[in-house]
Amino acid sequence: MVVAAKSNSLQCKSFQKSEALKHRSTYILKTLLQKNLICTHCRLLLVYCATQSHQVIQAGCDEDVSLNCPGVDSIDFLSVTWYKVSPSQKFGIIKKRKRDQAPLMYSYARNVSFGENYSLFLPRVKPQDSGTYLCEIGANVGGQSQYPTVDLTVNVADLSPTNAPTNVMNRTQPIQVQELPILWTTAGYAAVALVKIVLSLISIWVLRISFSRKQQRRRCS
Template sequence: MLQKVLFIKLLLVHYATQTPSEITAACDEDVQLKCSSLESGRTDFLSVTWYKLDPSKRGIIRRGKNDEALQSYNFTRPARFGEKYSLLLPRVTPEDSGTYECSINANVGRQNQYDKVILIVNVCASQADLTTVTNVLNTTHHVSLCHNEAEDLPVMWSITGYVAVGLAKILLSLISILVIRAFRIRSSRQRQRCNTSKLFPLVYSAHNTPSRLQVRPLACEVSSNANLPL
């Protein structure tokens, strides 16, 4: 029987001294510290009290199980109860860092529970630090834009050069086509004139006596001679 009692006491001590949980928060952030023993829905208690243990134990707030009203202690900052008797600390600062304790006052014949939570709040950035960071980010962004623009210039020059060469080739092709077409039209007109001269071979003399002469226009002779082999 004595062994059973000792075993039960060891279990109660084990559950009453659980390892503290740890929470890290940013400056000006709203923090919720949970009472882990009540997260499972435990109902066999009379009241819940939150304490801060650093540098000495100080009461924050207390509320009974069936009480809507809460009891506030002379704590240095605002605090209130949240869901399942959690502790809500709005806009925390590094001064709020420390160990907090959720003290559960159990019913008669039950073991009281003490859950500890370690809160770590990061250092707040000052306005000067924010201005410096902003300036550094703006400078880095500006340098990056200049670097990107410098890299884009050779690419733009290459594209412009390719487009200019392409347009020049197209223009030369159009000029060549127009010259060849004009030459063909001129040659066709010369051939038409030569054919017309063949239809009227008779030439009249001063006495109106017709005589047959082989007269060809100069352009026809030039055209014919141009086709002779050298």
């Protein structure tokens, strides 16, 4: 009887320990899942803000154009670099570190400079200047880098005599800026977030099954 009582006591203690470990592991997994959800929401918010900064600019031939780089006033950045990008390539234009006075010029085939608030100044633009420009704001350690883009379209001037006065008047008109729709980008990242949540839940389920099997093996032994 004494041996049976001791055996039952040991089994109860072992069961209590296993239950405590099970609750602890479940708590840790739930905490990790909550942190993952918070990080996912933060990424979606950053994507939304980055998409809002995408601009489309139309300019006339031989106009002076400044491409703004929004975000330099809101983060602690290390450097700002402008690129002209295409679906397959990225060409460096100009770069400036925050601590440096002079910018670093890449081998870009036209005269450019930094304007106010690290904007890209393009004097007397031509049709070949049309394209997508990327402003890379490199954040310091612990920060979030930003990559706002600008689509520039330079309209070809009409050289016919009857339209010459109209072209001169068009040069004085303000540059048109349009915001692009963000629904498709936000929906894509929302789908990624949903996949991460499903994978986290599957991981919790697999770990709990594995833990239960280990406990059953211990009891049988």
